[in-house]
Structure formats: C-alpha cells, structure tokens
Amino acid sequence: MITISAFKWVPPFAQGLVRDLRVRWALEEAGLPYQARLIDPEVQASAEYRALQPFGQVPVFQEDGLSLFESGAIVLHIASRSEVLLPTDEAGKARAITWLFAALNSVEIRIQQLAEIDLFHAGKTWAQLHRPDVEKAVQRRLAELAVCLGDREYLEDRFTAGDLMMTTVLRNLRHTDLLEAMPTVKAYKERCEARPAFQRALAAQMEPFQRR
Ligand SMILES: N[C@@H](CCC(=O)N[C@@H](CS)C(=O)NCC(=O)O)C(=O)O
Structure with a gap:
C-alpha cells in the first residue's frame, strides 16, 4: 500500500494548500489507493523522518521499499503509471x-x-x-x-x-x-x-x- 506523509494539523491559512495535496490528487487521478501518515513537529525533527525527507517536510511517498521526497518528483513518479496524467506518446x-x-x-x-x-x-x-x-x-x-x-x-x-x-x-x-x-x-x-x-x-x- 502506498503511504504518504501529511500534517496532523496546520493553521487555517495553510489548510488546503499543503503540498501533500498534489500527491493525493495525482494518486486519485491514477486510481491508486493510499494511506496517509499524519505527522507533527516532533516526527518532523526525528532522525527516522529526516532519513526519508532530509528537510523534515511533507510529503514523503513510500511504497514497497521505495521512498521519495519532493512533491514534483513524487507526482512525476505517480504520473508515469497513469495515462490520465501523462500521455503515452x-x-x-x-x-x-x-x-x-x-x-x-x-x-x-x-x-x-x-x-x-x-x-x-x-x-x-x-x-x-x-x-x-x-x-x-x-x-x-x-x-x-x-x-x-x-x-x-x-x-x-x-x-x-x-x-x-x-x-x-x-x-x-x-x-x-x-x-x-x-x-x-x-x-x-x-x-x-x-x-x-x-x-x-x-x-x-x-x-x-x-x-x-
Ligand atoms: N520542495 C518541497 C517543499 C515541501 C514543503 O515546503 N513542504 C511544506 C508543507 S507545504 C513543509 O513541510 N513545511 C514545513 C517545514 O518546512 O518545516 C516539495 O515540493 O515537496
């Protein structure tokens, strides 16, 4: 199962804008089921999370031992699996x-x-x-x-x-x-x-x- 990281909570000015949104959207377009790992500042600062995302940010994408960060790279990775997101020509x-x-x-x-x-x-x-x-x-x-x-x-x-x-x-x-x-x-x-x-x-x- 694909897991993405997202925040447990952000202030209202950021709600609906956090960058896991673009990853969730790509997964929805591609029809790929996923679960979210909701994190807080303590997890962000942890060595375990920094090993996945060097800057302590969201989103992280994980599937079958593959771990990715940077929303652009993640969306591209998902898009490569779906014609809805990337034409085949x-x-x-x-x-x-x-x-x-x-x-x-x-x-x-x-x-x-x-x-x-x-x-x-x-x-x-x-x-x-x-x-x-x-x-x-x-x-x-x-x-x-x-x-x-x-x-x-x-x-x-x-x-x-x-x-x-x-x-x-x-x-x-x-x-x-x-x-x-x-x-x-x-x-x-x-x-x-x-x-x-x-x-x-x-x-x-x-x-x-x-x-x-
Ligand atoms: N270039 C990164 C930026 C990620 C990013 O800025 N994430 C923000 C949320 S939208 C974050 O985690 N901010 C908390 C922090 O920087 O500590 C990406 O596109 O994934």
Whole structure:
C-alpha cells in the first residue's frame, strides 16, 4: 500500500494548500489507493523522518521499499503509471513534464515569494518595500500563462500532470485578488479544481484538520 506523509494539523491559512495535496490528487487521478501518515513537529525533527525527507517536510511517498521526497518528483513518479496524467506518446509526455517543471520552477517561485511576504512578514519594512515588485512579477507570470492558455481548456490539448501541478501552485494566491484580473487563468484553475479526483484529495487533506 502506498503511504504518504501529511500534517496532523496546520493553521487555517495553510489548510488546503499543503503540498501533500498534489500527491493525493495525482494518486486519485491514477486510481491508486493510499494511506496517509499524519505527522507533527516532533516526527518532523526525528532522525527516522529526516532519513526519508532530509528537510523534515511533507510529503514523503513510500511504497514497497521505495521512498521519495519532493512533491514534483513524487507526482512525476505517480504520473508515469497513469495515462490520465501523462500521455503515452513521447512528445505529449515531454510537453506535460515541461509544464510540471514550469509550474514549479517558473511560477511557484514567484507566487511563493508573494505568499511568504503576505503570510509571514507582512508588517516588516523590507517586505512592504519589496512587495510591489514581487506582486508585479506574479502578475506578469499570470498574464503569460493566460497567453499560453488562449482559448484552450488546459495547457496542452488535454488535462495532464502539468495542469495538476499548475493548479496547486495557483491556489497559493487565494489570499489575494490577483486571479480576479485574470479570468482565463481563474477559469482554468477552477476547471481543474472541479475534477472529482481533486475534490477527493482536498477533502482527504482537510479531514484531520476538521477533526481537531
Ligand atoms: N520542495 C518541497 C517543499 C515541501 C514543503 O515546503 N513542504 C511544506 C508543507 S507545504 C513543509 O513541510 N513545511 C514545513 C517545514 O518546512 O518545516 C516539495 O515540493 O515537496
């Protein structure tokens, strides 16, 4: 049975955004059953967990003696087992993987900077000085993404792991109104989030938080 690590509890601003969500979503799309190992700060700091995830973070993926960390690598590993996430033709597969990296490397980095300023450093002078430039950089990426999407439903001609990753990245803007100015990107994100597999993944991440 596949096991993934996730947090027992996170503050409300992070609920529904923790990176095990993308792994749960990929597993749901692929139809692979899994169980979650819910961890707390004590486990995060333990030598046993650090041997699985050198930075003490979630998610970790474990199956049959294989242990993986980094959500991008895990989603790619799962996607390689499911045509729902990765086309079987070489070009289609390579394009989907390209979008997965673009989400993590070209879009998430920008959005993460903004989220860190807003959620962790809002009152600090350096953050207030830096924020306008960071917001502009995010707006630029969103506009570029809108051009890529054009009038298509997905980044390529069908849903792939690239859309899955891009959607989880865009969700990190939920504390802002930046997507309101980008209807194409907003509709794209909502289209992906409407997938039943996403809804199941989100409910599964939220369940332990709501139990507390
Ligand atoms: N690049 C890593 C980042 C993982 C990550 O940042 N996980 C966060 C939750 S979304 C975490 O565990 N934070 C707690 C910590 O860093 O101590 C990945 O994509 O898996």
